[in-house]
Ligand SMILES: Nc1ncnc2c1ncn2[C@@H]1O[C@H](COP(=O)(O)OP(=O)(O)OP(=O)(O)O)[C@@H](O)[C@H]1O
């Protein structure tokens with residue numbers, strides 16, 4: 001379970017998260033939508049402790065992310081995160097990309113790590129690209145590799161930040177299919193996305209962020225069918 | 241007025257000695273690079289550490305190495321340290337002097353290379369649970385060394401040429417030292433130094449060419 005309690009976060013004078021309260025249950029798929037600069041990415045990087053917070057707290061399975069005593073490296077093993085772009089390590093092959101942290105962090109043997117990497121890469125449809133360097137992959141393939149790399153750590157949570165937004169339209173489908181598959185397997189996920197159709201279809205709940213505030217959160221039928229927040233109504237009107 | 245008689249045979253008889261000197265020159269250059277690269281990595285980490293004192297050490301090293309003559313640097317190792325009672329052999333003084341210079345230039349090259357690596361690489365590594373040291377070692381360092389490969393090759397060539405500065409600390413077993421000793425004994429100045437120049441040239445060419453081959457094998461991405 002991820003519990004976010006009254007989290008505030010500023011970059012200098014700019015308050016980016018203005019008291020966020022949110023709980024994501026095990027097995028839930030939450031999608032986060034909202035305009036540019038509304039704080040969606042910042043929230044994800046706070047959840048895995050890449051960014052410090054100013055007040056409030058975030059608990060992952062009861063462990064407070066920003067507590068001094070928390071072993072972040074250990075906590076991050078539970079939390080897979082895929083960024084918008086530039087995820088791939090360019091000097092390593094696809095296979096090595098997926099093996100690296102398994103060997104270094106989980107201390108798996110090379111053979112174990114390789115077997116798991118091959119399994120995950122097959123899972124996301126990259127079984128024929130093992131020895132290829134990321135520069136030879138399409139954007140969609142790079143994103144799927146990053147998803148496989150995160151999954152190979154056997155995380156309990158996946159945080160996905162607009163993993164399709166840097167892609168050509170014809171590549172979006174393949175990545176969304178991978179996420180649908182994950183959702184159907186019961187992975188707990190927070191997906192920041194601009195794909196409304198996808199959000200409607202896979203989410204248990206959808207959260208709408210506006211200027212650092214979570215203005216509305218509801219199951220997709222409700223949030224898309226009968227949006228209450230005026231900003232959300234505007235946002236949805238603009239994206240259709 | 242121009243009555244210098246070329247006597248190549250006599251000079252060529254000295255070739256084995258000069259080649260022996262060339263080996264010493266290469267040995268010093270290679271060792272100075274190994275030390276220089278290692279120290280430069282440490283100095284780069286000092287800079288990244290965010291610690292003021294460590295950053296200052298790193299910055300000062302770079303400033304001195306790049307803005308004073310290499311000859312002074314070698315001289316200071318030998319006679320400067322000598323003033324503090326640390327007496328190093330000419331060989332060690334030359335080696336340390338060149339390594340000092342290498343480390344300074346390479347640290348500066350590494351700094352430039354790091355700028356070319358997006359910080360999302362560290363973020364991606366850290367979010368997989370890697371420690372900052374693991375992230376540096378497995379993700380940043382290999383990319384940094386790749387980007388710096390050409391400057392490192394240039395520095396290696398420069399290290400070979402810098403061995404001739406051993407003259408200021410009475411180094412006499414490297415290529416320049418051997419040549420200069422032979423010259424003092426035989427006065428075949430032009431022949432001896434022409435041969436030495438050719439050997440220097442061949443060594444540096446071989447280095448640049450093999451670096452190019454090595455790069456093609458190492459960096460397939
Ligand atoms: N490291 C940073 N330093 C300073 N300001 C930042 C930093 N990261 C984000 N911001 C600012 O914080 C605000 C929220 O950024 P964030 O990336 O969370 O928005 P977002 O909702 O993900 O937007 P987008 O849809 O464009 O990705 C923006 O105004 C951004 O400029």
Ligand SMILES: [Mg+2]
Pocket residue numbers: 040041042161162
């Ligand atoms: Mg964002």
